[in-house]
Amino acid sequence: MIWSDISRFNRTWDPWSELDRMQRLFRDLAVPAAAAEFPAVNVWVTGDEAEVTIELPGVDPKDVDISVVGKTLTLKGSRNPEEAKDEESYHRRERWSGSFNRAVDLPFLINANKVEARFSKGILTITLPRAEEDKPKKINVISA
Amino acid sequence: MATTRELQKKEAEMPDGVERTRPRKAYTPSVDILEKKDEIVVTADMPGTDERSVDISLEKNVLTIYGMTDPEQQKASRPFYAEYGVGDYQRAFTISEEIDRDGIKATVKNGVLRLVLPKAQAAKTRKIEVQAGA
Numbered sequence: 001m002i003w004s005d006i007s008r009f010n011r012t013w014d015p016w017s018e019l020d021r022m023q024r025l026f027r028d029l030a031v032p033a034a035a036a037e038f039p040a041v042n043v044w045v046t047g048d049e050a051e052v053t054i055e056l057p058g059v060d061p062k063d064v065d066i067s068v069v070g071k072t073l074t075l076k077g078s079r080n081p082e083e084a085k086d087e088e089s090y091h092r093r094e095r096w097s098g099s100f101n102r103a104v105d106l107p108f109l110i111n112a113n114k115v116e117a118r119f120s121k122g123i124l125t126i127t128l129p130r131a132e133e134d135k136p137k138k139i140n141v142i143s144a
Numbered sequence: 145m146a147t148t149r150e151l152q153k154k155e156a157e158m159p160d161g162v163e164r165t166r167p168r169k170a171y172t173p174s175v176d177i178l179e180k181k182d183e184i185v186v187t188a189d190m191p192g193t194d195e196r197s198v199d200i201s202l203e204k205n206v207l208t209i210y211g212m213t214d215p216e217q218q219k220a221s222r223p224f225y226a227e228y229g230v231g232d233y234q235r236a237f238t239i240s241e242e243i244d245r246d247g248i249k250a251t252v253k254n255g256v257l258r259l260v261l262p263k264a265q266a267a268k269t270r271k272i273e274v275q276a277g278a
Contacts, residue, residue, distance in 0.1 A: 037227070040153075040227040040228035041225070041227050041228075042223060042225070042226045042227060042228060042230075043223070043224040043225040043226070044223055044224060045224040050224065055189075055191040055192075055228055055255075056191065056254075056255075057189040057190065057191040057254060057255035057256045058187075058189065058253075058254055058255065058256035059254065060254070081176065082176070082178060082185075082187070084178060087180070087181050088178060088179060088180045088181070089178070089179050090176065090177065090178055090179075091177040091178070091179055091184075092175055092176060092177040093176050094174040094175055094176065095174045095175065095176045095187065095189050096174070096189075104225075106224075107224065119254075121191065121192050121193060121194050121254070121255045122189075122190070122191035122192065122193075122254045122255015122256060123191050123192055123255065
């Protein structure tokens with residue numbers, strides 16, 4: 001009696017596929033702390049201008065390569081850690097190191113000639129104005 | 145509205161029953177701790193802080209780092225996309241007694257705090273001669 005119940009139960013509901021589905025769910029939920037992208041980027045949009053702030057602590061601004069094509073802002077650079085020499089050892093190494101290449105898409109075309117970048121206290125701020133040809137055109141209604 | 149995925153920064157933990165006076169978020173800065181022969185070097189990523197806005201205190205054996213940032217980034221414009229939160233930084237470490245407290249040096253450059261904790265004379269590694277037994 002009970003066995004027939006289970007077999008019927010199995011046909012409609014496969015616990016293994018369910019387990020697999022759960023595993024996938026948990027894997028997607030897990031926060032990839034170490035795999036987080038460097039540098040972190042925030043984008044602010046005001047009317048026809050975007051301001052991108054990038055956290056780049058310990059990076060020399062001269063070593064950051066900023067380029068703009070169409071709607072995309074690309075940042076390239078690297079951050080190298082202090083290497084432990086003889087008789088030195090790391091107790092903790094949490095800071096990110098390596099080379100980065102990040103692209104940020106903006107909601108409009110950028111006027112590449114008017115892009116400005118400032119670096120202060122480890123934060124790079126890039127101001128990107130919208131390209132003239134991309135600005136919405138105001139259409140005047142002519143009354144008949 | 146805005147895409148927010150604040151994976152980069154972890155909010156600083158506070159002991160139970162202790163509250164912050166500043167109504168702002170505080171994050172745990174990522175640190176590297178390098179032990180050298182004569183000193184311990186703590187490097188912390190604290191973008192948005194400078195030498196005037198970082199407070200370091202040492203009480204008993206607890207070393208506390210607190211960095212204040214300006215909220216200037218949160219302007220009137222709406223965040224279109226956000227990956228990091230803007231806030232203060234806080235982290236505390238317990239240090240051993242073998243640190244020369246008067247010789248602690250701290251510098252902030254490009255948003256990175258570098259704290260040099262010199263080891264006290266007694267804690268420096270000594271080579272102990274093993275004598276042959278009689």
